[in-house]
Amino acid sequence: MLAGWDALAAPVTRAATVVHPSTASLRAVDWRKPAQWSYGIHGTPVSRTLGARLAALEGGDHALLQPSGLAAIVNISLGLLQQGDDVLIPDNVYGPSREHGDWLRKFGISARYYDPLMGADIARLIQPNTRLIWIEAPGSVTMEVPDVRAITSAARAHGVHTALDNTWSAGVAFKPFDHGCDISMQALTKYPSGGSDVLMGVTITRDYDLHLKLKRARMMLGFNVSADDCALVLRNLPSTALRYAAHGRSALAIAHWLKMRSEIEKVLHPALPDCGGHAHWKRDFSGSGGLFSVVFNAAFTQAQTDAFIEGLTLFKIGFSWGGAHSLVAPYELSAERNTWPHRGALVRFFIGLEEENDLRADLEHSMARHLTA
The missing domain is CATH 3.90.1150.10 (Aspartate Aminotransferase, domain 1)
Structure with missing residues (x-):
């Protein structure tokens, strides 16, 4: 920052290369340490500012920005699932999410669809290899609202992670971590952007180890967001x-x-x-x-x-x-x-x-x- 400079708007910090003061500093870079700057794909000041504000909005601690809402969904699935695993998806899920579930089968991951209103009865669908339960509240077209507390409670009893698509509430009308969710994602393309001109998504967690799993997957997928797009979302977020x-x-x-x-x-x-x-x-x-x-x-x-x-x-x-x-x-x-x-x-x-x-x-x-x- 320039001495004496301050403004209400976050500065737009565009960067691919991050310059290090010494070879020792360069060698010490560790993508798992949030206080370090390493490379543009891991964040710049403007993207970290946006991530911190979104995490605070939803009651989470750690945020990862993605190039779209669907990219956030993909990041979660590929960060937590591997061959032989099972995922449960609500039958009223966002259409591309449903297609993504079908696509996971080519990697040896089973995807099964459940009645979104079954609540605690989801426990009978959980198998030893079930690793993730998706929740959408409400369903993006037919609008059924699940009993999120009952689903997350059943999942926790079986050691299964839950991920909620919180796009409909914009993080304003529903606080997922207060209801037992492990991960919240949003398509920032919608209300947070507010201008129908930005594609972006976010994944938010409280657990740092879970955050690191998702961060590593994002790194392997090569997902990144534009600093200018971050500034647009920051402008409309308040x-x-x-x-x-x-x-x-x-x-x-x-x-x-x-x-x-x-x-x-x-x-x-x-x-x-x-x-x-x-x-x-x-x-x-x-x-x-x-x-x-x-x-x-x-x-x-x-x-x-x-x-x-x-x-x-x-x-x-x-x-x-x-x-x-x-x-x-x-x-x-x-x-x-x-x-x-x-x-x-x-x-x-x-x-x-x-x-x-x-x-x-x-x-x-x-x-x-x-x-x-």
């Missing part, structure tokens, strides 16, 4: 809780409105009493953010629901979420769930920061045009 609450207020109001519409068979929002695992959400979460799904009346064809989506003006069609703009995306669950009871089309909404009344008018107008019996 407003995350405020934005999350604003998204949540509008989303819940629109979810209640959609629940009264004849075009909709079911609204899948954790804060609604008829959503799977609502009692767990009410007990464990402090908010709900902007993401939820709906199931349309089965009388409507796919062509009709597609026309409804394409007829929206304020809602843009696209994946990801967490930014200022509202998004909509259709999902075909036949390939993504072992069981799914509904026949109507499932559509996921992300409610952005536009005026709630304008968004509701946009939905109503497209329904009137395209969803007629």
Whole structure:
């Protein structure tokens, strides 16, 4: 730092090569020691600042930044699993996470899918070779909220690590380590970035030995993040809780409105009493953010629901979420769930920061045009 210099924004420190004052200093470098600077891939001041703030947000002690949310998932799996091991994955998991579970089988790792609402009954699925249980709270499309405490308690009794995808809560509405999780990961692409322009993920732990396992895997995978992207996330991180609450207020109001519409068979929002695992959400979460799904009346064809989506003006069609703009995306669950009871089309909404009344008018107008019996 320059003498006398101080600012609210963290300086952007770009570096691949880190210069050492002596040969002895260079030889003493040990990637396991957090106080040392060794090489850009292991961190620079700006990436460590971001990691420390994210760990504090979630109640953890150690953070590792990744180039995407999926990279964080891969880092956890390849850091903890080896040939002959077994991993349990919830049936309502994020689609690429499910594909990743299938992909692990080529390395001799078995991946099995469990009912996300089975709670403590997961104990009967744990085998001697089970090493990891994934939890997603809630499921990213169908929104069931698991009993995280019951799952982590069963896992600990059998010496099995648990990893939670905490992206939906942004680390704001759910504190994973208070509920027994060993690892929390987030796609920082979503709320922490807030601008729909950064791809990044993070893994957070309390246990230092577990952190080192993940850090070694990240090193072997060659994962790294841009200093400029770290600065972008740091810029938006202080407003995350405020934005999350604003998204949540509008989303819940629109979810209640959609629940009264004849075009909709079911609204899948954790804060609604008829959503799977609502009692767990009410007990464990402090908010709900902007993401939820709906199931349309089965009388409507796919062509009709597609026309409804394409007829929206304020809602843009696209994946990801967490930014200022509202998004909509259709999902075909036949390939993504072992069981799914509904026949109507499932559509996921992300409610952005536009005026709630304008968004509701946009939905109503497209329904009137395209969803007629």
